Amino acid sequence: MRKYKLEITVFLCGALTMMLELVAARVLAPYVGSSNLIWTTIIGIMLIGMSLGYWVGGKLADKNPNIKTVSEFLFIACITTSIIPISEVIIIDNLIKICNELVIVAIISATLIFGIPSFMLAAISPMAVKIKNEEEKAVGKISGKISSLSTIGSIIGTFVAGFILIPNIGVRNIILISSILLWLMGICLYNNKNKKTVSIMIVILIAIIGINIYSYKLFQDKNPDIIKDVDSEYSRIWVKEMKNEDVNYKTLQVDTGLESYIDQNTGEMGAEYLKYFDLFDYYNENANSVLMIGGAAYTYPIHYLVKYQDKTIDVVEIDEKMTEIAQEEFGLDTNNPNLKIHHQDGRSFLNYNDTKYDAILIDAFKGLNAPFELTTYEAMQKVRNNLKDNGIVITNIISALEGEEDDFIKYEYNTYKAVFDDVKLFRVRDAEDNQTQNIILIGIKGKTSINENESDQYQELLEREITDFESDKQVITDDYAPIGD
Numbered sequence: 001m002r003k004y005k006l007e008i009t010v011f012l013c014g015a016l017t018m019m020l021e022l023v024a025a026r027v028l029a030p031y032v033g034s035s036n037l038i039w040t041t042i043i044g045i046m047l048i049g050m051s052l053g054y055w056v057g058g059k060l061a062d063k064n065p066n067i068k069t070v071s072e073f074l075f076i077a078c079i080t081t082s083i084i085p086i087s088e089v090i091i092i093d094n095l096i097k098i099c100n101e102l103v104i105v106a107i108i109s110a111t112l113i114f115g116i117p118s119f120m121l122a123a124i125s126p127m128a129v130k131i132k133n134e135e136e137k138a139v140g141k142i143s144g145k146i147s148s149l150s151t152i153g154s155i156i157g158t159f160v161a162g163f164i165l166i167p168n169i170g171v172r173n174i175i176l177i178s179s180i181l182l183w184l185m186g187i188c189l190y191n192n193k194n195k196k197t198v199s200i201m202i203v204i205l206i207a208i209i210g211i212n213i214y215s216y217k218l219f220q221d222k223n224p225d226i227i228k229d230v231d232s233e234y235s236r237i238w239v240k241e242m243k244n245e246d247v248n249y250k251t252l253q254v255d256t257g258l259e260s261y262i263d264q265n266t267g268e269m270g271a272e273y274l275k276y277f278d279l280f281d282y283y284n285e286n287a288n289s290v291l292m293i294g295g296a297a298y299t300y301p302i303h304y305l306v307k308y309q310d311k312t313i314d315v316v317e318i319d320e321k322m323t324e325i326a327q328e329e330f331g332l333d334t335n336n337p338n339l340k341i342h343h344q345d346g347r348s349f350l351n352y353n354d355t356k357y358d359a360i361l362i363d364a365f366k367g368l369n370a371p372f373e374l375t376t377y378e379a380m381q382k383v384r385n386n387l388k389d390n391g392i393v394i395t396n397i398i399s400a401l402e403g404e405e406d407d408f409i410k411y412e413y414n415t416y417k418a419v420f421d422d423v424k425l426f427r428v429r430d431a432e433d434n435q436t437q438n439i440i441l442i443g444i445k446g447k448t449s450i451n452e453n454e455s456d457q458y459q460e461l462l463e464r465e466i467t468d469f470e471s472d473k474q475v476i477t478d479d480y481a482p483i484g485d
Contacts, residue, residue: 007149013125018154018157019174020121028110049119050122065134075182075204077121091112128146166233167231172212172215172216225241226240235319240252248264262330267331273438274396282451284359287392289312289358290312290360292361297322298315315340356387359393362383377419377475387445396440401427409471421445426440
């Protein structure tokens, strides 16, 4: 085993580098989101750090190739990794308060917090090549083996972190484990272990554990409103308590988006736009079965099950952790016989489902960070196929009606018009047309079957219909969708 300690080190460094990349996305998500731009920033910064690490590591290897330097780099990587949770509170939280440009915040944060450990881990590979070549005198073979081991480690680290560690033990514990693992690797490679160096190593270990404990307390002190911080397979989720005027709300935040909230005193859903989903009952008086794509905290399904006790609702929510949180924090009763939950991707469900619904409600979009596969002409054809005759689809879209931020609604409006027999549009609140806001888009298959008996309760909502909306955008398809994450 000691013979292959450098190979093992390179393998583990590759694995930890990719784990750090996934951790970076989770740490940054509540502050800057997780759009393509943010992912591009994270990947780019990590690659810059690695490139510099390979270059500097190569120069150091040529000057003085020794395993002691490798060990020292591991200790520095260990320390800079351990302070990531503190850096989240001190750097990212403060940057976002002084800079509105999310990409700039992401660049600075990723560089300061993740650039250094990625640099240190990458520098180890060329040093390992040089040291092994001094022993075996076969530079091509050694270089290929080290590169291969680093890449294999990266592959395994990606899968282990993404599929197992993040959803099961969370980012904070991954950071602690990674720091300790780097510390252990540094000890194993350090040859001259006298009393002084052993004492320093023990101090570093105590510091790592202490930093982890302190960072958790610091995060709680800075965010007393966060009552639950959870990592799922798909997102970092915050459950928060929020007071607005005289009302106490419990909220669910995914990335930077407020996904759901309820009045803690009454249990009623707080988001105004959710009331528009009730219009399925107005436009289709015979509606008894509803499908909802996007559950989040299930605030609308909970409302639905209370209000329409003779109707059924199926909910497609890709994230099982969301459902667990909805049960624990928001009062969801999964045993209700009128509720059926599908933990599945929304488009996949539409593709293979063989049940027809009277209404389909889509609440899976977070501004332009929308899963594009639910926005296209082909997706709407699948929605239409899943509707009964005279069925209706109601979608919540976050967009401006005019101006620089109006692309989403204008693309979607024309896409719906290409698929459905009638399309209606509603504004949720009194906002300027150039302001980003909740907009309700309705597509009707066949003809409406108005529920005149319930028209009075929906009158206030109906009065907000926009009847003069126009769009010059083209229909978006799976092949061309200039929106989404």
